[in-house]
Amino acid sequence: MRKGHLLIVPKQHYATYFDIPGPTKQAMDTLLAEGKALLDQTYQPAGYNIGINVGAAAGQTVMHAHVHLIPRYTGDVPDPRGGVRKLIPAAVKRLLK
Template sequence: MKKNLFVPSKGEYVRGKRPTVGCILCSIVQNDPKVVNLKIFRSKSFTVAVNLYPYNPGHLMIFPNRHIEEIEKLSFSEVKELHKLTIISLKILRNLYSPHGFNIGYNLGKGSGASIEHLHLHIVPRYENELSFIDVLSGSKIIVEEPKDTVQKLKREYKKYAEELLAQ
Protein backbone atom coordinates (compact mmCIF):
# COMPACT_ATOMS: atom_id res chain seq x y z
CA MET A 1 0.00 0.00 0.00
CA LYS A 2 1.38 3.39 -1.00
CA LYS A 3 1.31 6.08 1.68
CA ASN A 4 1.63 9.77 1.02
CA LEU A 5 3.32 12.56 2.90
CA PHE A 6 1.53 15.81 2.33
CA VAL A 7 3.00 19.25 1.81
CA PRO A 8 -0.08 21.41 2.38
CA SER A 9 1.56 24.64 1.21
CA LYS A 10 2.31 23.15 -2.24
CA GLY A 11 -1.22 21.76 -2.56
CA GLU A 12 -2.68 25.11 -1.60
CA TYR A 13 -0.47 26.79 -4.20
CA VAL A 14 -1.57 24.39 -6.95
CA ARG A 15 -5.22 24.93 -6.00
CA GLY A 16 -4.78 28.68 -6.33
CA LYS A 17 -3.91 29.93 -2.85
CA ARG A 18 -1.16 32.29 -3.91
CA PRO A 19 -0.05 35.81 -3.14
CA THR A 20 -2.49 38.39 -4.48
CA VAL A 21 -0.36 39.56 -7.38
CA GLY A 22 -0.97 39.57 -11.12
CA CYS A 23 1.97 37.31 -12.01
CA ILE A 24 4.23 35.74 -9.42
CA LEU A 25 7.31 35.79 -11.70
CA CYS A 26 6.75 39.44 -12.65
CA SER A 27 6.45 40.14 -8.91
CA ILE A 28 9.82 38.47 -8.32
CA VAL A 29 11.39 40.60 -11.08
CA GLN A 30 9.87 43.71 -9.44
CA ASN A 31 10.98 42.69 -5.90
CA ASP A 32 7.38 42.71 -4.67
CA PRO A 33 7.37 42.07 -0.89
CA LYS A 34 4.16 39.99 -1.21
CA VAL A 35 6.09 37.07 -2.75
CA VAL A 36 8.94 34.90 -1.53
CA ASN A 37 11.86 36.15 -3.57
CA LEU A 38 14.43 33.44 -4.29
CA LYS A 39 16.12 35.45 -7.04
CA ILE A 40 19.78 34.61 -7.65
CA PHE A 41 20.74 36.65 -10.68
CA ARG A 42 19.27 39.17 -13.09
CA SER A 43 20.64 39.83 -16.56
CA LYS A 44 19.42 42.30 -19.17
CA SER A 45 16.43 40.16 -20.18
CA PHE A 46 16.18 37.28 -17.67
CA THR A 47 16.03 36.40 -13.99
CA VAL A 48 17.38 33.19 -12.45
CA ALA A 49 15.62 32.03 -9.28
CA VAL A 50 15.45 28.94 -7.09
CA ASN A 51 12.14 27.10 -7.33
CA LEU A 52 10.09 27.59 -4.15
CA TYR A 53 8.97 23.93 -4.36
CA PRO A 54 12.14 22.22 -5.66
CA TYR A 55 12.31 18.66 -6.94
CA ASN A 56 15.97 18.59 -5.85
CA PRO A 57 18.43 21.07 -4.33
CA GLY A 58 19.53 23.49 -7.03
CA HIS A 59 16.21 23.36 -8.95
CA LEU A 60 16.30 26.62 -10.91
CA MET A 61 13.89 28.59 -13.03
CA ILE A 62 15.05 31.05 -15.67
CA PHE A 63 12.40 33.46 -16.90
CA PRO A 64 12.10 36.64 -18.96
CA ASN A 65 12.00 39.93 -17.06
CA ARG A 66 9.12 40.98 -19.31
CA HIS A 67 5.84 39.08 -19.10
CA ILE A 68 5.45 36.62 -21.96
CA GLU A 69 3.74 33.24 -22.04
CA GLU A 70 4.96 31.78 -25.34
CA ILE A 71 8.49 30.82 -26.27
CA GLU A 72 7.89 32.10 -29.80
CA LYS A 73 7.69 35.63 -28.40
CA LEU A 74 11.39 35.62 -27.45
CA SER A 75 13.63 37.66 -29.76
CA PHE A 76 16.71 35.97 -31.24
CA SER A 77 18.94 38.00 -28.93
CA GLU A 78 16.86 36.83 -25.94
CA VAL A 79 17.17 33.21 -27.09
CA LYS A 80 20.95 33.64 -27.23
CA GLU A 81 21.02 35.22 -23.76
CA LEU A 82 18.80 32.47 -22.35
CA HIS A 83 21.05 29.77 -23.79
CA LYS A 84 24.13 31.44 -22.31
CA LEU A 85 22.43 31.65 -18.89
CA THR A 86 21.45 27.99 -19.16
CA ILE A 87 25.01 26.87 -19.93
CA ILE A 88 26.51 28.90 -17.09
CA SER A 89 23.78 27.68 -14.72
CA LEU A 90 24.69 24.08 -15.60
CA LYS A 91 28.38 24.79 -14.88
CA ILE A 92 27.52 26.31 -11.52
CA LEU A 93 25.17 23.47 -10.54
CA ARG A 94 27.75 20.84 -11.57
CA ASN A 95 30.38 22.54 -9.39
CA LEU A 96 28.13 22.93 -6.33
CA TYR A 97 25.99 19.78 -6.41
CA SER A 98 27.81 17.21 -8.61
CA PRO A 99 24.60 15.86 -10.16
CA HIS A 100 24.61 12.86 -12.49
CA GLY A 101 22.35 14.62 -14.99
CA PHE A 102 19.72 17.30 -15.50
CA ASN A 103 16.14 17.68 -16.61
CA ILE A 104 15.81 20.93 -18.56
CA GLY A 105 12.54 22.08 -20.00
CA TYR A 106 9.39 24.14 -20.25
CA ASN A 107 5.78 23.43 -19.33
CA LEU A 108 3.90 25.38 -21.98
CA GLY A 109 0.19 25.88 -21.38
CA LYS A 110 -2.21 24.47 -18.81
CA GLY A 111 -2.38 21.12 -20.61
CA SER A 112 1.31 20.58 -19.84
CA GLY A 113 0.87 21.07 -16.12
CA ALA A 114 2.13 24.65 -16.09
CA SER A 115 0.95 26.43 -12.95
CA ILE A 116 2.44 29.83 -13.81
CA GLU A 117 1.40 31.70 -16.96
CA HIS A 118 4.81 33.30 -17.53
CA LEU A 119 7.40 31.56 -19.68
CA HIS A 120 10.04 29.85 -17.54
CA LEU A 121 12.72 27.23 -18.06
CA HIS A 122 13.27 24.61 -15.35
CA ILE A 123 16.74 23.21 -14.66
CA VAL A 124 16.54 20.26 -12.26
CA PRO A 125 19.73 18.50 -11.09
CA ARG A 126 19.22 14.71 -11.07
CA TYR A 127 21.03 11.87 -9.34
CA GLU A 128 21.43 8.17 -10.14
CA ASN A 129 20.15 6.92 -6.79
CA GLU A 130 17.38 9.41 -6.10
CA LEU A 131 14.95 6.80 -4.85
CA SER A 132 15.44 6.40 -1.12
CA PHE A 133 13.33 4.32 1.20
CA ILE A 134 11.12 7.31 2.02
CA ASP A 135 10.52 7.96 -1.71
CA VAL A 136 9.46 4.36 -2.23
CA LEU A 137 7.44 3.93 0.98
CA SER A 138 5.71 7.28 1.05
CA GLY A 139 5.68 8.38 -2.58
CA SER A 140 7.33 11.58 -1.33
CA LYS A 141 10.73 13.16 -1.66
CA ILE A 142 12.90 14.62 1.06
CA ILE A 143 14.66 17.82 0.05
CA VAL A 144 17.79 18.23 2.14
CA GLU A 145 18.36 21.93 1.53
CA GLU A 146 16.13 24.91 2.22
CA PRO A 147 15.53 27.02 -0.92
CA LYS A 148 16.84 30.13 0.89
CA ASP A 149 20.14 28.31 1.60
CA THR A 150 20.31 27.33 -2.06
CA VAL A 151 19.89 31.01 -3.02
CA GLN A 152 22.87 32.07 -0.89
CA LYS A 153 25.14 29.36 -2.30
CA LEU A 154 24.19 30.13 -5.88
CA LYS A 155 24.40 33.92 -5.58
CA ARG A 156 28.08 33.59 -4.66
CA GLU A 157 28.71 31.45 -7.74
CA TYR A 158 26.77 33.67 -10.15
CA LYS A 159 28.83 36.67 -9.02
CA LYS A 160 31.88 34.89 -10.43
CA TYR A 161 30.21 34.82 -13.86
CA ALA A 162 28.47 38.22 -13.68
CA GLU A 163 30.76 40.01 -16.12
CA GLU A 164 30.43 37.25 -18.72
CA LEU A 165 26.66 37.03 -18.23
CA LEU A 166 26.07 40.76 -18.45
CA ALA A 167 28.27 41.28 -21.52
CA GLN A 168 26.14 41.47 -24.64
Protein backbone atom coordinates (compact mmCIF):
# COMPACT_ATOMS: atom_id res chain seq x y z
CA MET A 1 0.00 0.00 0.00
CA ARG A 2 1.27 3.46 -0.90
CA LYS A 3 1.79 6.22 1.68
CA GLY A 4 -1.47 8.17 1.68
CA HIS A 5 -3.65 5.56 -0.10
CA LEU A 6 -7.27 6.60 0.54
CA LEU A 7 -10.56 4.75 0.14
CA ILE A 8 -13.78 6.60 -0.63
CA VAL A 9 -16.64 4.46 0.69
CA PRO A 10 -20.35 5.30 0.69
CA LYS A 11 -22.09 4.87 4.05
CA GLN A 12 -24.99 2.98 2.48
CA HIS A 13 -24.31 -0.46 1.07
CA TYR A 14 -23.94 -0.82 -2.69
CA ALA A 15 -22.30 -3.98 -3.97
CA THR A 16 -20.52 -2.31 -6.90
CA TYR A 17 -19.72 1.15 -8.21
CA PHE A 18 -22.42 0.76 -10.87
CA ASP A 19 -25.06 0.29 -8.16
CA ILE A 20 -24.33 3.70 -6.58
CA PRO A 21 -26.97 6.37 -7.33
CA GLY A 22 -25.87 9.55 -9.11
CA PRO A 23 -25.97 11.95 -6.14
CA THR A 24 -23.83 9.59 -4.07
CA LYS A 25 -21.32 9.23 -6.93
CA GLN A 26 -21.16 13.03 -7.13
CA ALA A 27 -20.46 13.22 -3.39
CA MET A 28 -17.74 10.58 -3.78
CA ASP A 29 -16.19 12.59 -6.61
CA THR A 30 -16.12 15.65 -4.35
CA LEU A 31 -14.37 13.56 -1.69
CA LEU A 32 -11.81 12.38 -4.28
CA ALA A 33 -10.97 16.02 -5.03
CA GLU A 34 -10.76 16.86 -1.32
CA GLY A 35 -8.61 13.79 -0.70
CA LYS A 36 -6.27 14.77 -3.53
CA ALA A 37 -5.91 18.28 -2.09
CA LEU A 38 -5.08 16.80 1.33
CA LEU A 39 -2.53 14.38 -0.14
CA ASP A 40 -0.98 17.13 -2.28
CA GLN A 41 -0.48 19.23 0.85
CA THR A 42 0.67 16.37 3.10
CA TYR A 43 2.82 14.15 0.86
CA GLN A 44 3.30 15.99 -2.46
CA PRO A 45 2.95 12.88 -4.68
CA ALA A 46 4.11 13.02 -8.30
CA GLY A 47 0.86 11.51 -9.63
CA TYR A 48 -2.22 9.45 -8.82
CA ASN A 49 -4.08 6.30 -9.79
CA ILE A 50 -7.82 6.09 -9.18
CA GLY A 51 -9.08 2.52 -9.00
CA ILE A 52 -12.45 0.82 -8.96
CA ASN A 53 -12.79 -2.97 -9.09
CA VAL A 54 -16.21 -4.31 -10.08
CA GLY A 55 -16.85 -8.02 -9.60
CA ALA A 56 -14.62 -10.90 -8.57
CA ALA A 57 -13.26 -11.32 -12.11
CA ALA A 58 -11.95 -7.74 -11.90
CA GLY A 59 -10.37 -8.25 -8.49
CA GLN A 60 -13.14 -6.97 -6.22
CA THR A 61 -12.70 -8.77 -2.90
CA VAL A 62 -14.83 -6.50 -0.70
CA MET A 63 -18.39 -6.55 -1.98
CA HIS A 64 -19.11 -3.00 -0.84
CA ALA A 65 -18.46 -0.34 -3.47
CA HIS A 66 -15.40 1.83 -2.91
CA VAL A 67 -12.92 3.92 -4.87
CA HIS A 68 -9.15 3.87 -4.31
CA LEU A 69 -7.19 7.13 -4.52
CA ILE A 70 -3.58 6.03 -4.75
CA PRO A 71 -0.82 8.62 -4.64
CA ARG A 72 2.22 7.76 -6.78
CA TYR A 73 5.80 8.74 -6.16
CA THR A 74 8.69 9.00 -8.60
CA GLY A 75 10.56 5.70 -8.45
CA ASP A 76 7.92 3.83 -6.41
CA VAL A 77 7.89 1.13 -9.11
CA PRO A 78 10.54 0.40 -11.75
CA ASP A 79 8.30 1.19 -14.73
CA PRO A 80 4.92 2.84 -14.10
CA ARG A 81 4.02 3.14 -17.80
CA GLY A 82 0.64 1.67 -18.57
CA GLY A 83 -0.82 2.20 -15.10
CA VAL A 84 -3.98 0.14 -14.74
CA ARG A 85 -3.66 -0.96 -18.37
CA LYS A 86 -1.11 -3.50 -17.15
CA LEU A 87 -4.12 -5.66 -16.38
CA ILE A 88 -4.38 -6.24 -20.15
CA PRO A 89 -1.12 -7.92 -21.27
CA ALA A 90 -1.60 -7.06 -24.97
CA ALA A 91 -1.90 -3.36 -24.09
CA VAL A 92 1.41 -3.48 -22.21
CA LYS A 93 3.14 -5.10 -25.20
CA ARG A 94 1.86 -2.30 -27.48
CA LEU A 95 2.85 0.38 -24.96
CA LEU A 96 6.42 -0.88 -24.64
CA LYS A 97 7.05 -1.02 -28.40
